[in-house]
Amino acid sequence: MELKDYSYTYQHETALALNQVNYKVHENAVNFVIGPNGSGKSTLIDALTLNTRFGKAAGQVIGPTDNNYLYVTQYLPLLGTVRCSEITRFILGNVFLDSHIDLEFLENRLDERVLSFLKRVWHKKYNDLSGGEEKLLQLYLFLQSQKEFIVLDEPSAYIDRRNVKLVFDLIEERLKQQTFLIVTHDVRDIRLVPDSFVSVLNQGKIVSELRGQDFIDREFSQELPFIYDFSEY
Amino acid sequence: MKVFTNELIIMFRYFLKVQTTQWVFLGYSILLPLLMIIPNLSTATHSGSTAALNTILPWIGYLIFSNAITANSDVVTLREQGYLKQYKTLVTSLSVFTVSKQLVWFAMQCVEILLISLVCAVLYHINIVFIFGTLLIASTMTYFVLANIFQFLILLPINAKALVVVNYICFAIAFFLAFSASQFFHLPLWSNPINFLVFCYRLIVSPRILPLLGYLAALALSVVISKVILRLVNTSPVERG
Numbered sequence A: 001m002e003l004k005d006y007s008y009t010y011q012h013e014t015a016l017a018l019n020q021v022n023y024k025v026h027e028n029a030v031n032f033v034i035g036p037n038g039s040g041k042s043t044l045i046d047a048l049t050l051n052t053r054f055g056k057a058a059g060q061v062i063g064p065t066d067n068n069y070l071y072v073t074q075y076l077p078l079l080g081t082v083r084c085s086e087i088t089r090f091i092l093g094n095v096f097l098d099s100h101i102d103l104e105f106l107e108n109r110l111d112e113r114v115l116s117f118l119k120r121v122w123h124k125k126y127n128d129l130s131g132g133e134e135k136l137l138q139l140y141l142f143l144q145s146q147k148e149f150i151v152l153d154e155p156s157a158y159i160d161r162r163n164v165k166l167v168f169d170l171i172e173e174r175l176k177q178q179t180f181l182i183v184t185h186d187v188r189d190i191r192l193v194p195d196s197f198v199s200v201l202n203q204g205k206i207v208s209e210l211r212g213q214d215f216i217d218r219e220f221s222q223e224l225p226f227i228y229d230f231s232e233y
Numbered sequence B: 001m002k003v004f005t006n007e008l009i010i011m012f013r014y015f016l017k018v019q020t021t022q023w024v025f026l027g028y029s030i031l032l033p034l035l036m037i038i039p040n041l042s043t044a045t046h047s048g049s050t051a052a053l054n055t056i057l058p059w060i061g062y063l064i065f066s067n068a069i070t071a072n073s074d075v076v077t078l079r080e081q082g083y084l085k086q087y088k089t090l091v092t093s094l095s096v097f098t099v100s101k102q103l104v105w106f107a108m109q110c111v112e113i114l115l116i117s118l119v120c121a122v123l124y125h126i127n128i129v130f131i132f133g134t135l136l137i138a139s140t141m142t143y144f145v146l147a148n149i150f151q152f153l154i155l156l157p158i159n160a161k162a163l164v165v166v167n168y169i170c171f172a173i174a175f176f177l178a179f180s181a182s183q184f185f186h187l188p189l190w191s192n193p194i195n196f197l198v199f200c201y202r203l204i205v206s207p208r209i210l211p212l213l214g215y216l217a218a219l220a221l222s223v224v225i226s227k228v229i230l231r232l233v234n235t236s237p238v239e240r241g
Helices: A041-048 A084-096 A112-121 A131-142 A161-173 A187-191 A212-218 A225-232 B002-020 B023-043 B049-081 B084-090 B094-124 B128-149 B160-183 B193-205 B209-232
Strands: A002-009 A018-024 A030-034 A056-062 A069-072 A149-153 A179-184 A197-202 A205-211
Touching: A002 A041, A018 A041, A018 A205, A030 A041, A030 A187, A041 A056, A041 A149, A041 A179, A069 A131, A069 B084, A084 A112, A084 A131, A084 B002, A112 A131, A112 A161, A131 A161, A161 A187, A179 A187, A187 A212, A197 A212, A205 A212, B002 B023, B002 B094, B023 B049, B023 B094, B049 B084, B049 B094, B049 B128, B049 B160, B049 B193, B084 B094, B094 B128, B094 B209, B128 B193, B128 B209, B160 B193, B193 B209
Parallel strands: A030 A179, A030 A197, A069 A149, A149 A179
Antiparallel strands: A002 A018, A002 A056, A197 A205
């Protein structure tokens, strides 16, 4: 998936949301996109997944084929009055294409950590979970998807750092089969994946591209003011 | 096809639960259209059962119009909230999602038809099985054609606020059509789109080959329209947010 000299202006706006961006998603890796609010992160995702509308676009896009990607928003509102088992059946039912999912079915199909979390919340109502647990449940379930390309919009929001680590462990274990594009505001996420590829976006331009480890090494060096700001505040 | 069916069952089950667990909304969705139809039923009691049915059929047509509009408005609402993008990628095709929404509102419609049939059976001493059976088949035939055509709503570049207005306009037009259809019987059937239900109803009560072919052509055309629309649909919200 790639953007070549890609520019995009929203309808009724004059400023470029993306300005001659050249961006390539590295396959079977974690690709972070980091940048301040309004820097064009969501537009970049929409452009890559061929979801832009009405605006003026220039350049070339090589998008996903045959809908073979999963887009996970920051937080998907789900029906609170049903039990987590129902939520699991809804999401994993579509992943495993089986409408009769129970814990026994999942026993050998899921990672031990995910399974133990599901066992703990299985009979609870979804709105009895805390905000963080709701988000964690969604992430654990959506991350079971077999799609080749996964887009995660701020996956670490609402979740405590211990659980963020577990989520990223899960992501790293899936890198042989899948590619991840992760939009984040939290530099601590990058520290968890030193092998990742990091792109810093500002005012519609990619101002820096580096590996995760380089990012970690230079985050307080003031060489790159954007990275310094993210790490400092 | 097996994948599509599996995904459809899962989506339908979940969204039906979403619809039915909100009791206030469920009551409102089912009872409001009924409250609009029942006065028409009671004013028609003085005439024979056939004439009375002719009077209420346009109002049932209105109900079907409303459900077909709402099924597609639900999709637009989710698009504007930014979640359609995610739902689309969870399944193999966007049609799984749109058809599941259509089925949810079809299920609601079946309950409405059952309640209307009960009222009709009591008021006109009609066999409940006959009235429910014929109305159910006629409404099914009508609903899926309309639900497919009303998918054009998903194509419209409207935000959540504009959607409310568009819905009101559509409901108002449907209401006017139902009102005029029930008042001006001398006008030909084709002069009013809400009479599509009347057309389907007559097709069941007294089947004839030519109208049947006409219906099948309308159904096929609606499927083609739906397929074209789903190819063109953009799942991103209109408003940047």
